[in-house]
Amino acid sequence: DAGVTQSPTHLIKTRGQQVTLRCSPKSGHDTVSWYQQALGQGPQFIFQYYEEEERQRGNFPDRFSGHQFPNYSSELNVNALLLGDSALYLCASSSGHRGNTIYFGEGSWLTVV
Amino acid sequence: EDQVTQSPEALRLQEGESSSLNCSYTVSGLRGLFWYRQDPGKGPEFLFTLYSAGEEKEKERLKATLTKKESFLHITAPKPEDSATYLCAVQANTGNQFYFGTGTSLTVIP
Numbered sequence: 586d587a588g589v590t591q592s593p594t595h596l597i598k599t600r601g602q603q604v605t606l607r608c609s610p611k612s613g614h615d616t617v618s619w620y621q622q623a624l625g626q627g628p629q630f631i632f633q634y635y636e637e638e639e640r641q642r643g644n645f646p647d648r649f650s651g652h653q654f655p656n657y658s659s660e661l662n663v664n665a666l667l668l669g670d671s672a673l674y675l676c677a678s679s680s681g682h683r684g685n686t687i688y689f690g691e692g693s694w695l696t697v698v
Numbered sequence: 699e700d701q702v703t704q705s706p707e708a709l710r711l712q713e714g715e716s717s718s719l720n721c722s723y724t725v726s727g728l729r730g731l732f733w734y735r736q737d738p739g740k741g742p743e744f745l746f747t748l749y750s751a752g753e754e755k756e757k758e759r760l761k762a763t764l765t766k767k768e769s770f771l772h773i774t775a776p777k778p779e780d781s782a783t784y785l786c787a788v789q790a791n792t793g794n795q796f797y798f799g800t801g802t803s804l805t806v807i808p
Contacts (some may be wrong), residue, residue, distance in 0.1 A: 620798075627801055633794050633795065641794045643795060654734045666782075675741050677740070687796060689743070690741050
C-alpha cells in the first residue's frame, strides 16, 4: 500500500523564479493538504484541495497556488520566490476533508538562493 | 485564536528513564488532537488521534492522554530509537486545517 509520495525531494531555486511541487495521495484518499515547515518550527497550513477545489486556505500570499487532478494528485506552485520561502514543503492526504487523520509524505526541501 | 503550545522544547533522557511531553491547546471546539513523530529531514509520522477528554491511546512505549485543555505523551522506559521530534496538532470544528505546535525534541541517551 503506497503512502503519500512527493517529488522532487530536494531542489534549489533562485529568487524570483517559480517552482512546482507534486504529490500523490495515499491509496484510497481523496483530499490533499499542503503545509510549509521552516527549520525548528511546526508545519503551517497552506491550503487544502478536495474534489479538485480549494476548500480552505491558510495565511499565505497569492504567490502560493495549487491544483488537484481527477486522480486526486496535487501540485503546489510558488511564484516569485523569496529567500523566506526556503522550507520543507509537506503534502498530507486524508479521506474526506473534515475530521480525519492526515498522513504526510516525506516532503520536498526547497532552498531559495 | 486556535493555537498549540508544546513543552519542553527539548528533553534529554537516559535510556529507561520515563517522562512526559505536554501539549496545551486553545481551540474553538475540538474536533481532534493528533500526535506525530518526526525524524530529521523526514515527514511527520502519525502516532495517535484523540477526540474527547478522558480518552487514552497506547502504542508500544507511548501513551497519549487528553483533557479539555491539554494532552500528554507519556514515554515509558524509552530507547535510543525513540529519539525524534514529537509534534502535537489540533483540528477545530470550524475548519479543516491542523494547527501544529513547534514540537518537543527528544534525545534518549544509551
